[in-house]
Amino acid sequence: QSLKPNTDYKFKALCASVGQTVSEGYPVVEYTNGKTLNAPFDLVITGTALPAKGEALTAEHAVEVSDVHNLQVQMSVFENDLASLHEDQPVSITVVALGNKAFAGKLSSINQIGKYDTSGSKFTVSADFENDGSLKLGMSASCSINVRSADNVLSVPVAAIQSGEDGKYVTVKAGDAEEQRKVETGISDGQDVEITSGLNEGDTVILPSAGEPSDAETSGGEMNMTEQEVL
Known part of the structure; x- marks a missing residue:
């Protein structure tokens, strides 16, 4: 001002x-x-x-x-995420320099003009929040906006999901063998994805290898599925 x-x-x-x-x-x-x-x-x-x-x-x-009391942080979001955002939406703001201290904010504005790059158009959005006296102007922060949530669901790593002619599937351990199991997915936080059908709690999912295994590697890692919240 x-x-x-x-x-x-x-x-x-x-x-x-x-x-x-x-x-x-x-x-x-x-x-x-x-x-x-x-x-x-x-x-x-x-x-x-x-x-x-x-x-x-x-x-x-x-x-x-x-x-110095009423602060604002800006972040870039992909165009595909804009439909999930609206003003006054809660934003969690984390400041690494303060030991990952979290602040509660609200989305205050969405820029109507995006900037294009090779990964797609991005739009700048702003969130307002209050300073408790510990923040300095210009500090960097990471922001998280919860657009959807699901409680008590089965989830697997995103890397476990593969696609074929019949849709999405995962590879599971069946005794001493492996089998492909068709699945339907729900929401994802980019690391884990919700499984709405096709798997049961306790199934062991085989993660596909990123490349040819060496003598010290197997063809994939195993992960026992657990019941957890997916944000």
Whole structure:
């Protein structure tokens, strides 16, 4: 935001340096008549456009500031995910620099213009959240938006799902042999995928190998299925 000084006064001094935090109500700019422009909220000064001491202030002059209490984080999402997003949707914000501390936010805006790259168009979305005093402006964060959830479901790693002429299937252990089992899938978080039919709890799924196995490798790893929540 921009704080506009009173153009009826002359400039005397900037009361805080760029990058410094100023508490609500404290002076930001001092005029030659002794009056001051005070901070309307807790803020950090990010830039200035001010005249020399004793010169008149005009509409071109300003002090650029950022709110240090009400913060915003931006992230990029693929175009295929836009249909699942809406304003005021809860967003979980995690800051690694603070020991993976989590903050609760809400989706505040979705940019209507995307940027194309080789992996597809991405759109910038913004989430607002409150600072508890531990965050510094410019820190990086990771964001998670829960668009769908399922409780008490069977799931397998995404890598276990293969496709054939008859649809999706997984390879399961059947005694000393292996067999392909047709499955139907539900939601996925990118790592695990919900299985809605075709498998039972306790089935052992064979993960396909990423390449030719060496002497120390088998053709795939085994994972005993467990019942878990998929987000």
